[in-house]
């Protein structure tokens with residue numbers, strides 16, 4: 301006799317959605333969570349307002365060694381399905397930008413919605429309980445929870461990634477995968493700010509907090525959003541996005557005036573503002589401080605910074621314009637898991653069925669959410685992956 305039809309390890313976004321879906325199918329469900337609360341990352345997300353999905357979710361918004369893997373789950377449970385659920389519970393929300401939907405009031409609204417669904421459908425939630433071991437039995441699994449041994453026909457691993465180490469424990473999902481012979485792809489911090497070298501930090505210290513719109517790009521991707529200067533280096537949405545595509549040692553290019561050909565514009569300005577200094581001209585586009593900093597630190601002009609526009613040759617202005625349209629930076633590192641929103645890599649999708657999230661060779665064992673090698677862009681995509689993969693597993697346990 302089994303204790304439960306399904307035991308789900310981890311009550312984050314993916315585990316909660318999976319529990320609700322399985323319980324709606326009249327499965328007996330135990331959801332085990334090591335922390336004192338469910339959905340801690342939901343609570344801290346989106347600056348306390350949870351960017352719970354994105355209206356324009358497409359498979360192209362996800363990184364994975366197998367870019368096709370996410371398609372099935374995302375089409376079985378779409379952003380519109382989650383928006384329906386949010387509407388059913390009367391949670392107020394708005395589009396902030398680029399299809400990103402945020403709660404009007406608080407991330408708590410999303411957690412409450414999920415808890416209400418869990419209670420309605422008799423999901424048993426055990427908080428402050430850590431799963432420490434999982435064994436396959438002739439039929440089903442034995443799960444060690446707080447020194448007890450429980451059994452279930454199916455187990456869903458929804459233990460998340462490695463970001464925010466203070467929230468531990470982390471890595472149990474990868475450990476289980478390895479125990480069952482499933483490959484785990486190398487992991488790294490993603491959607492994370494960059495740390496610049498100490499010289500940059502020293503020179504830019506007083507600019508911390510300045511932001512501007514730019515296109516951040518590398519050989520793989522481009523993102524047009526805000527860039528924020530921090531006391532350690534660079535952050536803001538454009539930087540977080542490109543960080544997921546960055547490898548140590550690589551450069552990033554910032555187009556600091558995405559809508560303009562700065563070389564031509566500066567030559568025009570030379571006619572109109574002949575007696576102004578370059579920093580004054582640039583302060584039409586950037587804050588005064590940032591414009592001055594660009595001239596003294598970023599442009600590394602082989603000329604007197606105080607020259608007026610009339611004294612700058614067209615070739616020189618072209619070079620300045622081109623540099624600012626293609627400003628190359630070499631981040632020293634990322635801030636790492638401490639501030640990363642997500643983990644890149646994880647359980648190799650080749651071992652899982654994209655239609656069910658079950659392991660191909662281990663009937664009854666499922667992996668969902670961030671633990672799996674599917675990572676969304678910034679903008680609500682990571683929660684959508686949690687909802688979609690959780691729902692699909694819940695339909696198949």
Ligand SMILES: Cc1cc2nc3c(=O)[nH]c(=O)nc-3n(C[C@H](O)[C@H](O)[C@H](O)COP(=O)(O)OP(=O)(O)OC[C@H]3O[C@@H](n4cnc5c(N)ncnc54)[C@H](O)[C@@H]3O)c2cc1C
Nearest residue numbers: 310312313314334345346351431459460669670680682683
């Ligand atoms: C600061 C921050 C802001 C974010 N903002 C957004 C946003 O606005 N929009 C968006 O789409 N994404 C956002 N994300 C990303 C998003 O939070 C995650 O992608 C998502 O929470 C992953 O859900 P999950 O259920 O897979 O994992 P998690 O939410 O990490 O849940 C895993 C759970 O498993 C538990 N657990 C682990 N091991 C065990 C064990 N052995 N026994 C019992 N329990 C265990 C953990 O305690 C945890 O509660 C943000 C992330 C961070 C860090």
